Amino acid sequence: MKQRVLFFDLARCVAAVAVIAIHVLAPYRRQLGDIPFNEWFFAISVNSVSRWAVPVFILITGALMLSDTRPFDLKYYVSRRLGKVLIPFVIWSLFYAYLSGWSINGFDAGHAMEVASNGLTHSTYYHLGFFYYFIPLYFVIPFFQWFVRRFDDAALYAITGIWLLTTLLYLLRFDGPWSNQMWLYSGLLPLGYILYQKVPLTRMNTILLFGAGMLSFAVTIYMVTTMSLEADKYSFGRWLSYKTLNTIVAASMVFMVCRYFGEGLSQGANKLVGFISKHSLGIYILHPIFLWPMKEMGWYQGHPAWVIPLWIVISGALSLSCSWLLSQSSKTRWLLP
16 A cells, blocks of 8 residues: 555656646747747757656546446545536636736736636636546546456457557547547546556566657657758647657656656655645646746746746745645635645
C-alpha cells in the first residue's frame, strides 16, 4: 500500500508542474520570427516534452478506479465521485468567465457574459477544457470496471491494442469513427490499469519505456519545429494532441518511471511530494489566476530558459498556498476536490 501511495503522489506532482509549464510558455509559441530562434525553439521544446501531463492524470484515474474491486454503488459513485468534480467545475467555470472579462484596460462585462453563456460547449478559460473530456469519462469507468472483472487479460490487451492503433491513425490524420474524442480519451483508463497492475515493475521494462518516451520527445520536437518552419508560423498538426500515440507513449514513460522510483525518495521528499499531490487539482484549477498578470502585462520578456521556471515557481507556490488555505475550512474545501 505504501508503494502505491508514493507512486501516485509522485506522478500527480510532476504532472501538475508540467501543466503549469505548458501554460507559462504559451506567449512564446507564436513568436517565431519575432524573438531569437533559440528562445522560440526552447519554448516549443518544453511544450513538446510536457504534453503528457494531462494524460498522466487520466492514467492515474484508470489505475485507481479499475483496480477497485468493491461492488459498484451508483449512489456513492454519483455523489462521491462524479459530484465531487462536477459541482466545483461549475463554480470555477463561472469564476473564470468573470476573470475572462478583465484586461489591463478594465472589465468587459459583455465579454464575460458571452463566455459564461457558451460554457456548456466551450470552456470559460483555457485550462478548464480538461474537464470537458475528463468528466464524461466517469460515465465509461463503470463499463471498464465491469470489463476487467468479466474478461481475461487477453481481452483487455486486445481492446487496448486496438485503441493504441487508433491513436496512431488519428495522429496521421486517417480519420474515421475511431477519431471520436470520448473513445480516444477513454482508452487511457485501461492503459493506466495495465501499466499499474499488469506490467511487471522491472528495471528492463522501465528502461524500455524510458527509451520509447525519449524517442517520442525527439520526434515530436522535430515535427513541430519542421512544420512551423515550413509554414513560417507556429504549426504542429496533431503532434501536440493529448490523444495521439506519441503523447501516450510519453505519458506511459512518465507513469512507469514514477512507479519505479516512487519508493526511493527520502522521507522529506516524500512529505513534500505528498503535500503537493494532495493539492494537485487545486494547483491545476488556481494557477491561471497568478499567470494572468504575466500574460496581460507582458511580464514574460526574457529568455524562456529562466522565465518559464520562474513563473512555474511563482504561480505554483501561490496556487498551492491558496489550495491549502481553502482546504482548512469545511465551508471552502469542497471547492477543490
